[in-house]
Amino acid sequence: MDDRSKSAERPASPGVDRALTVLECLVEADEELTLTALAKVTNIPLATCASIVYTLEQRGYASRRVVGRSHFWRPTLRLYGLASQLVRDTDLSRVATGEMRALADRLGMPVHMGVLDGHSVVYVAKAATPGFVQFDTYSGKIAPFNLTALGRAIAAYLDPDELDPLLSKLTPGRGPNAPKGGKKAFRALLETVREQGYAVEQEEEQAEISCVAAPFFGIDGSVAGALGVTGFARDLTPDQMRVAAAGLVDLTTEVSRRLGCPPESLPSVVPVS
Known part of the structure; x- marks a missing residue:
């Protein structure tokens, strides 16, 4: 507290x-x-x-x-009811439902949409994949912004006056690769996100789970949220990570367009190969 x-x-x-x-x-x-x-x-x-x-x-x-x-x-649970209604009424969750589903089916991994709320990421939409094993992700879930690829993808494009207060809210991870650096290390990580156009998280929040995410932007050119893929670390190999990142960057570019973001306001990044 x-x-x-x-x-x-x-x-x-x-x-x-x-x-x-x-x-x-x-x-x-x-x-x-x-x-x-x-x-x-x-x-x-x-x-x-x-x-x-x-x-x-x-x-x-x-x-x-x-x-x-x-x-x-x-x-x-009355508070949960209010939050659920807010999530249901969020237009963002319906911006790219079909495309999220198509990408999830192509990769065989769930695709999520998240937005920043304070120092947390709130999942506002999910395209799940069929199967017995399901990840503990759902619309309305809240996670620390610095331990998710979704949060990192968003944080990388925040204005300094928005980012600075968040840097005092870095949550320690529980995974084997949990980051040990402080503000300086996290700023360096965000610089990498901006250079490549997407963020990754590999067994930092919890063991055996990794994710990759890319940001999308609103009508004023500011970052509005992110789309991400979650999978087992053994499945999200470097090659599969690049495939997922390429699909996400393509999709977030389209989402940004649908939200009215001017093309010239989109960040210039190196294409994912």
């Missing part, structure tokens, strides 16, 4: 900021929290924290379990 007391900027509405902090804390917690624990973690006065969770309960965003004199709080 972020230490909001150290923030250099005073929020426009301290009350809303505190309410969101409590809600985020409940969602991110691994277990139910007592009111005292919640106030301590969020650094919000106990009485204020109580008012917030009672309001969240009245609105259906939190519930409590009473054990003796202790009340244990947890979030409800």
